[in-house]
Amino acid sequence: MQSIQANSYPIHFNEKGYEALNLHLTENKYSKLFIIVDSNTNEFCIPKFLPFLETDLTIEIIEFDAGEENKNIETCVQIWNVLTELGADRKSLVINLGGGVVTDLGGFVASTFKRGVDFIHIPTTLLSMVDASVGGKNGVDLGNLKNQIGVINVPIMVLIDTQYLETVPQNEMRSGLAEMLKHGLIYDKEYWEQFLDLKSIDFADFDALIYRSVEIKNEIVIQDPTEKNIRKSLNFGHTLGHAIESYFLENENKTTLLHGEAIAVGMILESYLSLHKKLISPEEYFQIKSSIKSIYDTIIFEENDIEPILELLIHDKKNEYGNIQFALIEGIGKIKINQSVENELILEAFQDYKS
Structure with a gap:
């Protein structure tokens, strides 16, 4: 499928997306690569994703517990602290691999860490493919109030691979x-x-x-x-x-x-x-x-x-x-x-x- 050009970033599909991702990693001198996942995508999607990745960069996987109840500022603070402990700097790249909670929260974390580092969305659920990962909205809930804290900031690219839907319950x-x-x-x-x-x-x-x-x-x-x-x-x-x-x-x-x-x-x-x-x-x-x-x-x-x-x-x-x-x-x-x-x-x- 042909890539879609969004506001200043491309949306790639299936195999073409991995080619674009690896080319981007080759052409840009990132210091480290951080992959943000929840407990579901760490188990089911990371094994599918890592074999496509072609890079010599140090890769760190940061996991948080799955669920909308964890889409909050407390989770962000934990991830910001882990990024700091692992030596993330402004030349780091964040890949958000997961559903809407991961792309919303991960995009917000990346947009605000050290006033903003590059990030890429790889949505793994139908909801995140057709909605959450597209459009540049990133954010978290404030208590039970949906998406009250956030920014509009676009990713470097979005990579939609529908094979991940095989991991998604009905x-x-x-x-x-x-x-x-x-x-x-x-x-x-x-x-x-x-x-x-x-x-x-x-x-x-x-x-x-x-x-x-x-x-x-x-x-x-x-x-x-x-x-x-x-x-x-x-x-x-x-x-x-x-x-x-x-x-x-x-x-x-x-x-x-x-x-x-x-x-x-x-x-x-x-x-x-x-x-x-x-x-x-x-x-x-x-x-x-x-x-x-x-x-x-x-x-x-x-x-x-x-x-x-x-x-x-x-x-x-x-x-x-x-x-x-x-x-x-x-x-x-x-x-x-x-x-x-x-x-x-x-x-x-x-x-x-x-x-």
Whole structure:
């Protein structure tokens, strides 16, 4: 597959990516190479990755415990200390090998260590391939609040090798699929329609679907790298989805949701908001709701869950001057940003989701 040119960095695919990586290592005089992984990717992905690496550099592997609950500043401090102890300097290179938690956190660690060292993302989950590793957003959670601390800073390159998906469990694949569905809903109706009957998808061609998803996100980010305008469209499903994800993460009586599971709920809820603002038709809403519910389990919300979720909305990063802003779809394949919604309508959306 042809490489995709992002804002000042390339996105390479499969074998071509390793060729580009090794050429980059040859042409640049790095002092040391640090590979940041979590406990899952250290076990399952490092053995696949290291044989492709052609370098005489000293290689150090830095591991942290897997899980969204470890995507915090405390983990960053631990890694900054390890980098210091291992003699990392400004000519060091960091490779982030893992899912969205690794690329988000690793990119933030590299962007801030000694005011910034070069880093490369090698995403190993579907979610990180089609979303987290592309676009230059790096950061960590603040308590249970998603991605509150971070920077926009691009990697040297992104290397997407779909062979790593062989290591990914089915629920994680579904989590990544949610972002692909979102890309269709906000940008490309034909792409969305390819997912209406999952049984008909030839997964031998899944690389092409991943490629198109990356292409869509990159086309949006190139227009608006710092999220002042059209890039906000990528937050469709995320205003409520992130609040739901945060609530389930902090509540010990709830089973923690994967990112894509929460976003799937968020997309149904925010499609309902789009319907009642007359941006989509009832037929479009029914198609979205039924299609997403056919892929993801229905999440149970008790009456006393909704108010705390609504309170979390105030921390959403898109909010301006204390007002909650939504990115809503205006027909499948189009988006309308900076939409205000009353709480009563959000409550209605939750009631409709349950039905």
